[in-house]
Amino acid sequence: MTAFTLNGREVWQLIAYLRAVNIAKGAEQAKGDPVKGEQVFSANGCGHCHTNGKAGGFTGPDLSEIGSHRSLAELESSILDPDADVAADYWSLRAKTKTGQTISGVRLNEDMTSFQIREASGHLRSVWKTDLASFEIVQTSPMPSFKGKISAGDLDDLIAYLASLRAQTNSEVQAK
Amino acid sequence: MRSFLAAVIMSGLFCWMAPAQVSFDRLVRAQREPQNWLTYNGNLGSTHHSSLDQINAGNVANLDLKWVSQAQSLEKFEATPLVVDGIMYVSEPPNTVVAIDTRTGRPFWIYEHPMPETTYVCCGNINRGVAILDNTIFVGTLDAHLVAIDASTGRKKWETEVADYTKGYAVTVAPLVVKDKVIVGPAGGERGIAGFLAAYDAQTGKEVWRFNTIPHPGEPGNDTWPGDSWKTGGGSVWVTGSYDPEANLIYWGIGNPGPDWNPSVRKGANLYTDCVVALDADSGKLKWYYQFTPNDEWDFDSVQVPVLADLSWKGKPRKTMLWGNRNGFFYTLDRSSGQFLQGKAFVKQTWAAGIDEYGKPIKASGQSPSLSGTDVWPGVQGGTNWYAPSFSPHTGLFYVTAWEDYHTNYFTWEQEYEAGKSYTGGGARGPIPSIRREPFIKWGTDWGYGVVRALNPVTGEKVWDYKMRDVSDGGILTTGSDLLFSGNREGYFFVLDAKTGKELWKKYLGSQVAAAPITYTVDGVQYVSVAAGHSMFTFGLRSAR
Numbered sequence: 001m002t003a004f005t006l007n008g009r010e011v012w013q014l015i016a017y018l019r020a021v022n023i024a025k026g027a028e029q030a031k032g033d034p035v036k037g038e039q040v041f042s043a044n045g046c047g048h049c050h051t052n053g054k055a056g057g058f059t060g061p062d063l064s065e066i067g068s069h070r071s072l073a074e075l076e077s078s079i080l081d082p083d084a085d086v087a088a089d090y091w092s093l094r095a096k097t098k099t100g101q102t103i104s105g106v107r108l109n110e111d112m113t114s115f116q117i118r119e120a121s122g123h124l125r126s127v128w129k130t131d132l133a134s135f136e137i138v139q140t141s142p143m144p145s146f147k148g149k150i151s152a153g154d155l156d157d158l159i160a161y162l163a164s165l166r167a168q169t170n171s172e173v174q175a176k
Numbered sequence: 177m178r179s180f181l182a183a184v185i186m187s188g189l190f191c192w193m194a195p196a197q198v199s200f201d202r203l204v205r206a207q208r209e210p211q212n213w214l215t216y217n218g219n220l221g222s223t224h225h226s227s228l229d230q231i232n233a234g235n236v237a238n239l240d241l242k243w244v245s246q247a248q249s250l251e252k253f254e255a256t257p258l259v260v261d262g263i264m265y266v267s268e269p270p271n272t273v274v275a276i277d278t279r280t281g282r283p284f285w286i287y288e289h290p291m292p293e294t295t296y297v298c299c300g301n302i303n304r305g306v307a308i309l310d311n312t313i314f315v316g317t318l319d320a321h322l323v324a325i326d327a328s329t330g331r332k333k334w335e336t337e338v339a340d341y342t343k344g345y346a347v348t349v350a351p352l353v354v355k356d357k358v359i360v361g362p363a364g365g366e367r368g369i370a371g372f373l374a375a376y377d378a379q380t381g382k383e384v385w386r387f388n389t390i391p392h393p394g395e396p397g398n399d400t401w402p403g404d405s406w407k408t409g410g411g412s413v414w415v416t417g418s419y420d421p422e423a424n425l426i427y428w429g430i431g432n433p434g435p436d437w438n439p440s441v442r443k444g445a446n447l448y449t450d451c452v453v454a455l456d457a458d459s460g461k462l463k464w465y466y467q468f469t470p471n472d473e474w475d476f477d478s479v480q481v482p483v484l485a486d487l488s489w490k491g492k493p494r495k496t497m498l499w500g501n502r503n504g505f506f507y508t509l510d511r512s513s514g515q516f517l518q519g520k521a522f523v524k525q526t527w528a529a530g531i532d533e534y535g536k537p538i539k540a541s542g543q544s545p546s547l548s549g550t551d552v553w554p555g556v557q558g559g560t561n562w563y564a565p566s567f568s569p570h571t572g573l574f575y576v577t578a579w580e581d582y583h584t585n586y587f588t589w590e591q592e593y594e595a596g597k598s599y600t601g602g603g604a605r606g607p608i609p610s611i612r613r614e615p616f617i618k619w620g621t622d623w624g625y626g627v628v629r630a631l632n633p634v635t636g637e638k639v640w641d642y643k644m645r646d647v648s649d650g651g652i653l654t655t656g657s658d659l660l661f662s663g664n665r666e667g668y669f670f671v672l673d674a675k676t677g678k679e680l681w682k683k684y685l686g687s688q689v690a691a692a693p694i695t696y697t698v699d700g701v702q703y704v705s706v707a708a709g710h711s712m713f714t715f716g717l718r719s720a721r
Contacts, residue, residue: 051331058326058328058329058331062331108283108284108285109277109282109283109284111280111282113280114277114279114280114282116277116280116282116283116284118284118328118329122311122328122329123328124262124263124275124277124284124328125262126262126277126279126280126282128279
C-alpha cells in the first residue's frame with residue numbers, strides 16, 4: 001500500500017468512515033426494538049438536552065447520527081455510566097471569582113488568560129483567569145446515570161433506537 | 177421513580193432555557209441599543225451609523241489594537257459581523273460561521289458547512305455575513321443553501337436549498353430578517369441565472385414567498401426580455417436590502433442583466449435588473465421599482481445598500497432612499513412611491529449624457545462595448561459597489577467610497593449559454609485589479625483612484641473628499657461623535673472627521689479592507705471591528721482592557 005497524502009482533517013474523515021462501517025454492522029445486532037426505544041427516549045426527557053434529527057435540546061451531544069459513531073457497548077455505557085467517557089467538548093468549568101461570584105458552564109475554549117463557556121441557560125460568556133479566586137475543570141457529565149432507573153427491556157430498546165440514528169449513506173441519499 | 181423523572185424534567189426545563197432573545201422588535205429598534213450591532217448594516221434602514229461617541233476626535237489618537245482573529249481560510253474576508261450582548265457572529269470564507277468572544281477574540285464555537293467539491297461562483301469564495309433572530313443565526317452558502325444555526329451551540333437547526341448551485345447559483349449575501357422570515361437571493365449574474373428574492377420561515381426553513389427578479393412568462397415585465405432571454409437574464413442578489421417598518425416594505429438592489437456585455441441578445445429594459453425593488457414584506461408583491469440603468473451594457477449591478485433617510489426636502493419632511501450607484505450617479509428617491517427626486521454623477525462618467533426629469537438616463541453615443549474595445553467611465557467595478565455607504569443624521573451627509581476617474585476598456589463577443597459556466601458576452605480590460613489587491617501599485621492615477629466622498633443628499637453636491645492612492649473596497653461607519661471609520665485596498669484602516677474629511681488616525685493592517693467597520697460596546701467600553709485580509713481586527717482606546 002502506498003502512502004496517502006491526506007491532510008489531518010481528511011485522515012480523521014477516513015477513520016470516521018471506517019469506524020462507521022464497523023459500527024453499522026454492530027447496530028444490526030441490537031436486541032431491543034428501536035420503535036419502543038424512541039418512546040423510552042421521549043418518556044425520560046432525553047430530548048430536552050439532546051437533539052435527535054431536527055428536534056431536541058442543545059446542552060448535550062447531538063445524537064442525530066450517534067449510531068454511526070458509537071458501538072452498542074459504548075451506547076450502553078453512556079446511559080448507565082455517563083461519567084465513564086466524557087468528551088472534552090463537554091467538560092465544565094466551575095469557578096469562583098475574587099468577588100465571590102460562582103461561575104459554571106461547559107468549557108468551550110481556554111487559553112492562558114481566559115475561559116469561554118456556555119452557561120446552563122445557553123448564554124455564552126468569557127471570564128479572565130485573573131478575575132478568578134479558584135477554578136476547576138470538571139470532567140464528569142451533568143447527565144444522570146440511568147442505572148437501576150429503567151428496566152432492562154427499556155434499556156435494550158433505547159440502545160436499539162440510538163443505534164438506529166445513523167448518517168445516511170450516499171446510496172440512501174441518492175435513493176430519495 | 178417519580179422523583180427521578182421530576183429531576184430529569186426539571187433538568188430538561190433548565191436545558192430549554194434560552195439565552196437573551198433577539199426579537200424582531202429589537203431589530204426594528206436597533207438604533208436604541210448601540211452597544212450591539214444587530215443587522216448587517218447596524219439597523220434595518222441601513223445607515224451604517226452608530227450613536228456611540230466614546231471614541232471621539234479628542235481621543236482617537238489613542239486608538240489601539242485589542243485583538244485579531246484570523247480566519248482559517250485565506251480567501252478574501254468580505255463579511256460584516258454582528259455583535260449581540262458581547263458575542264460577535266461572523267461568516268468567514270467560504271461558509272464558516274464563528275461566534276467570537278469580543279473581550280478576547282477567541283472563538284466560542286465554529287460552524288463549518290460541508291461544501292461540494294466544485295462551486296460555480298464568479299469572483300471568489302465570498303460570504304458577506306449573517307443575520308440573527310431570537311437565538312438563531314442564518315447564513316447563506318456557496319452551494320446555494322440557507323442554514324439556520326443555534327446561536328448558543330453552533331449546531332445546525334435546519335438547512336434548505338435556495339437554488340441549484342450546479343447551474344451557477346450561490347448565496348453570498350448576508351440574509352435580512354423581517355418579522356418571522358429570512359430573506360435571501362442568489363448571486364450568479366455572470367453565470368446566466370434567473371434571479372429571485374425569497375423569504376423563508378425562520379422556524380422551519382420553508383419558502384413563504386418568492387419574487388422573480390427576472391419576470392417569468394405571464395409576470396409583469398417579462399415583455400422587456402425578447403424570446404427566452406429571460407431564462408439567463410441574471411438579476412442576481414448579493415448585497416443585503418433594507419426594511420421600513422412603517423411602510424412594511426423591503427427594499428433591495430438587483431444585479432446586472434446577463435450576458436453582461438452583449439445586450440444584443442436581450443434588447444429591452446431587462447426588468448428588474450439594475451433596479452431597486454420595493455416589496456411587501458408579508459407577500460413579496462412588488463409595490464414599485466426604479467431602474468437605474470435600463471438595458472445595462474457595462475455590468476452596473478445595482479446591488480448597493482439602500483440607505484433610508486428621513487430628510488427635510490424643500491422645507492418638508494420626506495422619507496427618502498439614498499443610493500450611490502455603481503453606474504456613477506448618486507440618487508435620492510422617495511421611498512414611499514419610488515419617485516425620482518434627484519440624480520447627479522458623483523464620479524466621472526461617460527456612458528450617460530444625463531438623467532431626464534423622470535430619472536431615466538440618456539445614454540451617450542459611442543459608449544457601448546465593441547469588438548475592438550471601448551473606453552468607458554466608470555470602469556467595470558463602477559463608481560462604487562457592494563461596500564456599505566453611511567448616512568449620518570448628525571451631519572446630514574451621505575458618505576460613499578468611490579472610484580474616481582476610473583475607466584476600463586469594455587469589449588463584447590458572441591457567446592452560447594452553458595449551465596454553470598461563465599456567461600458574460602464580453603469582458604473589460606484595465607490595469608486595476610477588479611476583485612483583489614495586488615502587492616504592488618504600479619499603474620498611474622490616470623486609470624483611477626479611490627476617495628471617501630461626502631455628498632449632500634438633497635443637492636447631490638460633493639461636500640468633501642478624502643483621496644487615496646489605490647481604489648478602495650472599504651465600507652463606511654459613522655458615529656455620534658462625528659467620526660468616520662473606513663479602510664482601503666492599500667491596507668489602511670483610518671478615521672476621518674465626518675464634518676470635514678480631515679484624517680485623524682490611521683493604521684496599516686497589511687492587507688485589503690473589503691468590508692465595513694462596525695462599532696459596539698463591551699462592559700460599557702466602545703470598540704470598532706473591521707475585517708482585513710483574512711482576519712478580523714478590533715480596536716479600542718488605550719485605556720480599555
